[in-house]
Amino acid sequence: MAILVCGGAGYIGSHTVARLLEKGKEVIVFDNLQKGHREAVPENVKLCVGDLRDKDALDKVFSENKIEAIIDFAADSLVGESVTEPLKYYNNNMYGTMCLLEKMKEHGIKYIVFSSTAATYGEPESIPIMETDRTMPTNPYGETKLSVEKMLKWSDNAYGIKYTALRYFNAAGAHIDGHIGEDHSPESHLIPIILEVALGKREKIFIFGNDYPTEDGTCVRDYIHVTDLADAHILALERLQNGEESTVFNLGNGKGFSVKEVIEVARKVTGRTITVEEAERRAGDPAVLIASSEKAVKELGWKPEYNSLERIIESAWKWHVNNPDGFGGK
Numbered sequence: 001m002a003i004l005v006c007g008g009a010g011y012i013g014s015h016t017v018a019r020l021l022e023k024g025k026e027v028i029v030f031d032n033l034q035k036g037h038r039e040a041v042p043e044n045v046k047l048c049v050g051d052l053r054d055k056d057a058l059d060k061v062f063s064e065n066k067i068e069a070i071i072d073f074a075a076d077s078l079v080g081e082s083v084t085e086p087l088k089y090y091n092n093n094m095y096g097t098m099c100l101l102e103k104m105k106e107h108g109i110k111y112i113v114f115s116s117t118a119a120t121y122g123e124p125e126s127i128p129i130m131e132t133d134r135t136m137p138t139n140p141y142g143e144t145k146l147s148v149e150k151m152l153k154w155s156d157n158a159y160g161i162k163y164t165a166l167r168y169f170n171a172a173g174a175h176i177d178g179h180i181g182e183d184h185s186p187e188s189h190l191i192p193i194i195l196e197v198a199l200g201k202r203e204k205i206f207i208f209g210n211d212y213p214t215e216d217g218t219c220v221r222d223y224i225h226v227t228d229l230a231d232a233h234i235l236a237l238e239r240l241q242n243g244e245e246s247t248v249f250n251l252g253n254g255k256g257f258s259v260k261e262v263i264e265v266a267r268k269v270t271g272r273t274i275t276v277e278e279a280e281r282r283a284g285d286p287a288v289l290i291a292s293s294e295k296a297v298k299e300l301g302w303k304p305e306y307n308s309l310e311r312i313i314e315s316a317w318k319w320h321v322n323n324p325d326g327f328g329g330k
């Protein structure tokens with residue numbers, strides 16, 4: 001029996017595939033390669049190139065393979081783009097997951113671990129953010145992820161499909177051996193952009209906003225290592241397969257770092273000059289997002305291993321130095 005990893009050629013998906021293989025699990029990847037990389041999928045893993053919205057493609061995967069469970073990373077996930085192209089997000093994130101659930105139901109697949117996001121909360125009511133806090137997304141990306149969480153809830157109610165929605169905060173870092181890492185085009189995330197400046201691939205990093213109500217005026221985020229995220233997926237799946245109920249978990253480190261602090265740590269780790277320019281705020285950025293992951297620690301037995309920002313940036317730096325062109329467009 002295999003675990004089907006949808007979006008397994010992408011950033012967090014490929015790190016989860018690596019972790020599943022390290023634990024001896026059988027894995028199949030389903031990805032349309034719109035953002036993912038063939039090269040990020042190990043040669044000994046079957047890659048089915050297909051789109052979640054293509055029900056025939058899903059039928060084929062489910063009838064040709066014995067699938068015990070799904071881990072679903074496949075989505076569009078650029079907050080800014082979701083504001084200018086909301087229907088693209090409704091189409092891929094909601095309709096795509098709807099097709100997947102429909103086919104899970106038809107093929108009798110009972111378990112799904114789903115990538116949700118801190119963006120489901122919107123502006124937080126209080127810090128750290130708990131799973132029981134208000135969810136009021138401020139962009140279509142967060143809205144579609146929250147809608148999928150509701151779709152999952154009702155699908156469990158009607159069809160007995162058990163789910164765990166994992167609300168990640170800021171995924172960062174790379175596999176500790178440096179063979180896979182983050183390669184998004186265009187890149188929008190803070191740490192890889194800073195490291196591209198350190199590598200000389202970009203002239204400078206723009207700091208979006210210096211007048212937030214934080215200690216140094218820049219936004220504070222909770223950075224969590226991608227391998228720690230990967231481990232949480234495996235624990236979440238095991239928990240469901242042990243008969244526990246569907247639920248939602250936050251995944252973060254519980255510590256916040258400002259944009260300026262992240263740049264400082266990157267300067268220390270890389271030993272390179274990192275030129276900055278202070279710029280306007282980016283629309284829709286909350287000042288502070290920090291997770292309470294107490295529930296995941298308690299109920300999943302999750303223990304983030306790479307919980308210092310230095311280690312997270314060191315791992316990302318190793319990947320960037322070894323692979324300055326990422327997967328080289330593959």
Ligand SMILES: NC(=O)c1ccc[n+]([C@@H]2O[C@H](COP(=O)([O-])OP(=O)(O)OC[C@H]3O[C@@H](n4cnc5c(N)ncnc54)[C@H](O)[C@@H]3O)[C@@H](O)[C@H]2O)c1
Nearest residue numbers: 007009010011012032034035036051052074075077115171
């Ligand atoms: N990166 C973060 O900090 C972060 C934070 C919170 C939540 N998330 C969520 O985690 C998931 C993974 O994020 P990521 O950074 O690895 O993104 P990514 O873009 O690197 O990976 C997504 C993968 O899904 C594939 N895909 C997209 N739509 C598809 C479709 N319709 N059919 C088949 N494959 C499809 C892409 O080709 C890609 O390989 C996403 O759902 C994202 O919303 C990410």
Ligand SMILES: O=c1ccn([C@@H]2O[C@H](COP(=O)(O)OP(=O)(O)O[C@H]3O[C@H](CO)[C@H](O)[C@H](O)[C@H]3O)[C@@H](O)[C@H]2O)c(=O)[nH]1
Nearest residue numbers: 077117118119170188189190193206207208219259282285
């Ligand atoms: O060039 C840059 C890029 C980012 N930032 C700042 O750095 C912080 C982190 O930005 P990222 O784009 O790296 O991450 P976000 O916090 O915006 O987004 C993350 O969290 C979101 C939830 O809030 C979504 O889940 C999204 O997928 C995930 O990447 C933000 O304050 C942003 O304004 C800059 O100053 N300059």
